Amino acid sequence: MSDLSAFPIAGRWPAQHPERLQLYSFPTPNGVKVSIALEETGLPYEAHTVAIGKDETWTPEFLALNPNGKIPAIIDPDGPGGKPMALFESGAILVYLAEKTGQLIPADPAARYETIQWVFFQMGHIGPMFGQLGFFHKFAGKEIEDKRPLERYVNEASRLLGVMETRLEDRAWIMGDAYTIADISMMGWVRSLVDFYEAGDLVGYDRLSRVPEWLDRCLARPAVERGLAIPPRG
Incomplete structure (x- = not known):
């Protein structure tokens, strides 16, 4: 025990x-x-x-x-x-x-570091920027009269989605044919940006093609469907 x-x-x-x-x-x-x-x-x-x-x-x-x-x-x-x-x-x-x-991570050392690189990209950019956008668009921040903070995070979130859109050209997943922790790190944030923060129109999500298709592939995975509800909210 x-x-x-x-x-x-x-x-x-x-x-x-x-x-x-x-x-x-x-x-x-x-x-x-x-x-x-x-x-x-x-x-x-x-x-x-x-x-x-x-x-x-x-x-x-x-x-x-x-x-x-x-x-x-x-x-x-x-x-x-x-x-x-x-x-x-x-x-x-x-x-x-x-x-x-x-x-969920390549065995090849170079591909392994490339995967970790994209996890760090999510940690350092996607998470903080999307989260701040949500605060200024949906939560207490929306009461601030100065809209420059919201504009900054909208622009940055749009730019980051563009980075993802480019990365996914001719790729099913962030690392190519293999689904990895890089995909796992990003999917919840992209999903929340559109569904929970209701910011899709702000960032031009509908103008993208590869990112929405990638998110649909992520959400179709049974393990993702289970994991999104764990732990229960109580």
Whole structure:
């Protein structure tokens, strides 16, 4: 039996299956990256709903796992050397799961780094820019009279979608014929930009062809359909 008692978060969200990888998350664009990757790989795991609307990421137990107070985070009871390991930041977790299972990332070293490069592209650009657009378009930011912030994020989101559109020329997936963690990192954000933030018209989504087709291919995957609803919102 795996012992997770060294992790305070296991006291607030007790594990029913401590021998499995523990996921602490919520179904946001960042959170579903990890649940989708876990569903794709088939790695046994247990999901715990961390209610971000109730500020549960700012509890001492969660902060002990991720001092930045953001989902998702994991504990792998069978980490490197067979020792339990905690990890936060969705991009880092994607790379970890891919390398742990030997799935969703090329074995060739050059292609591996190219894949990680596109994950970093999502982490550094797509996520922050799309998220800010959502804030200024749909949430509290829309009350700000100065529309320059919204215009900035609309323009940047449009540009980033154009980068993706160009990348997907003659490609089914970001890395070509192989579906990888690069695709997983981006799909939730593109989906939310159009559906949840309702910003498709702002960024000219309908003028694109390859990105919408790519997103449809992503969403048609059974593991993606499952992962988008994990963990339940509660």
